[in-house]
Amino acid sequence: xxxxxxxxxxxxxxxxxxxxxxxxxxxxxxxxxxxxxxxxxxxxxxxxxxxxxxxxxxxxxxxxxxxxxxxxxxxxxxxxxxxxxxxxxxxxxxxxxxxxxxxxxxxxxxxxxxxxxxxxxxxxxxxxxxxxxxxxxxx
Amino acid sequence: xxxxxxxxxxxxxxxxxxxxxxxxxxxxxxxxxxxxxxxxxxxxxxxxxxxxxxxxxxxxxxxxxxxxxxxxxxxxxxxxxxxxxxxxxxxxxxxxxxxxxxxxxxxxxxxxxxxxxxxxxxxxxxxxxxxxxxxxxxxxxxxxxxxxxxxxxxxxxxxxxxxxxxxxxxxxxxxxxxxxxxxxxxxxxxxxxxxxxxxxx
Numbered sequence: 001x002x003x004x005x006x007x008x009x010x011x012x013x014x015x016x017x018x019x020x021x022x023x024x025x026x027x028x029x030x031x032x033x034x035x036x037x038x039x040x041x042x043x044x045x046x047x048x049x050x051x052x053x054x055x056x057x058x059x060x061x062x063x064x065x066x067x068x069x070x071x072x073x074x075x076x077x078x079x080x081x082x083x084x085x086x087x088x089x090x091x092x093x094x095x096x097x098x099x100x101x102x103x104x105x106x107x108x109x110x111x112x113x114x115x116x117x118x119x120x121x122x123x124x125x126x127x128x129x130x131x132x133x134x135x136x137x138x139x
Numbered sequence: 140x141x142x143x144x145x146x147x148x149x150x151x152x153x154x155x156x157x158x159x160x161x162x163x164x165x166x167x168x169x170x171x172x173x174x175x176x177x178x179x180x181x182x183x184x185x186x187x188x189x190x191x192x193x194x195x196x197x198x199x200x201x202x203x204x205x206x207x208x209x210x211x212x213x214x215x216x217x218x219x220x221x222x223x224x225x226x227x228x229x230x231x232x233x234x235x236x237x238x239x240x241x242x243x244x245x246x247x248x249x250x251x252x253x254x255x256x257x258x259x260x261x262x263x264x265x266x267x268x269x270x271x272x273x274x275x276x277x278x279x280x281x282x283x284x285x286x287x288x289x290x291x292x293x294x295x296x297x298x299x300x301x302x303x304x305x306x307x308x309x310x311x312x313x314x315x316x317x318x319x320x321x322x323x324x325x326x327x328x329x330x331x332x333x334x335x336x337x338x339x340x
Contacts, residue, residue, distance in 0.1 A: 014203065014204045014205070015203045015204065016203065017203065017204065023204075045243065046239075046243060049239050049242040049243050050239055051167075052167065052242075052259055053167070053235055053238045053239050053242065054164050054165060054166060054167055054234070054235055054238065055163060055164045055170075055173065055207075055231070055232070055234060055235025055236075055238075056163075056169060056170040056173065056205045056206075056207050056208060056231070056232070056235060057169040057170065057205075058170070058204065058205035058208070059205075059232065059235040059236050059238075059239045060239065062236045062239045062240055062243075063239050063240065063242075063243035066240055066243050066244065067243065074236075074240050074243075077236075078232065078233075078236045081204065081205060081208070081232060081236070082204075082208060082228050082229075082232050083204070084202065084203040084204030084205075084208075084209075085202065085204055085205065085208035085209045085211075085212045085228055086212060086224075086228075087202050087203060087204075087209070088198055088199060088202040088209035088210075088212045088213050088216075089212060089213070089216050089224065091198050091201060091202060092194075092195075092198050092213055092216070095194065095197075095198060102324055103320050106290075106316075106319045106320045106322065106324070107316035107317075107319060107320055108193075108194060108197050108316075109281070109290060109294070109319050110290075110294045110312075110315040110316040110317070110318060110319025110320070111197040111200060111201070111312050111315055111316050111319075112193040112194075112196060112197050112277055112281075113277075113278065113281060113290070113291050113294040113295055113298065113315060113319070114294060114295075114297075114298035114311050114312050114314075114315030114316075115196050115197060115200050115277060115312070116274040116275075116277040116278040116295070117274075117295055117298040117299050117302060117311070118200075118298070118302065118308055118311060118312075119171060119270055119271070119273055119274035119277065120271060120274045121302055122171055122270050123171075123267045123268070123269075123270030123271035123273075123274060124267065124271070125267075126169075126263050126264070126266050126267030126270060127263075127264055127267030127268065127271075128267075129263060129267075130260045130261070130262075130263040130264035130266075130267060131260075131264065133256065133257075133259070133260035133263070134257065134260045134261070134264075137253055137256055137257050137260065
């Protein structure tokens with residue numbers, strides 16, 4: 001699989017997801033099913049490595065790129081992971097310009113409050129997962 | 140502190156990169172944990188206030204891809220524009236990527252040992268607690284005035300209902316924004332938490 005294609009496919013997956021592992025279904029479809037560039041086992045290994053490593057879970061796309069195209073593929077994976085983050089700057093700039101409007105302020109308030117609710121869900125899921133793992137290890 | 144277009148006083152480029160490289164790459168559990176560690180570091184240093192952090196969280200949630208990377212890009216942009224955004228992005232992503240690559244290249248079966256699995260589980264438990272703490276810091280500014288508490292309660296209940304119904308995070312956030320717009324502000328207030336950065340100075 002050539003490197004530009006790896007980059008474009010991974011970019012498609014990361015640009016259409018909004019969380020670290022959110023890109024997984026698209027990556028599986030493109031890399032495992034459509035192009036058969038990696039196996040399900042390799043994808044599972046990439047996810048495992050990403051989850052067990054410090055830092056963002058989204059870094060698993062680097063492993064996907066590596067399995068699909070070696071070291072150049074890994075670099076393509078890293079680029080695909082970081083590219084969407086740059087979109088934050090124009091979004092932030094627009095919000096800064098419109099924050100004097102009450103409706104925009106209200107929308108930002110709503111997103112912040114909902115983010116807190118989503119964080120409670122994520123935090124609880126992490127804690128429950130950890131406790132279950134510890135119980136399994138003990139038994 | 141405000142979110143106006145001009146740069147604000149903060150860390151030097153070296154301090155910024157060092158802080159992000161350290162805080163974004165020192166725990167398992169994903170980017171949300173790293174964001175909480177970054178918030179603690181930057182607020183303790185006086186470089187970031189709670190309201191600005193809230194706006195960064197809101198924007199990073201609506202930015203495609205990995206949430207923490209969008210967050211650090213905004214931190215870098217805030218203090219040094221592109222000169223800060225790009226090194227911040229590299230500082231948050233390169234160390235973890237190198238470790239992922241190393242593990243993938245050696246095909247290490249890192250979870251084959253019980254001790255490793257136990258350590259990971261403890262690390263993830265701590266990460267979960269940190270994420271819950273992050274949620275508290277986001278919601279706390281909305282617990283002051285009555286009209287803010289009402290907004291937090293209504294929007295929070297809508298968001299919680301959607302989460303329980305299995306809606307995707309983006310849909311939850313969009314619905315929360317729409318519901319929040321529909322709730323009127325009292326005439327006498329700007330309707331935002333104390334110290335919020337919304338009024339451009």
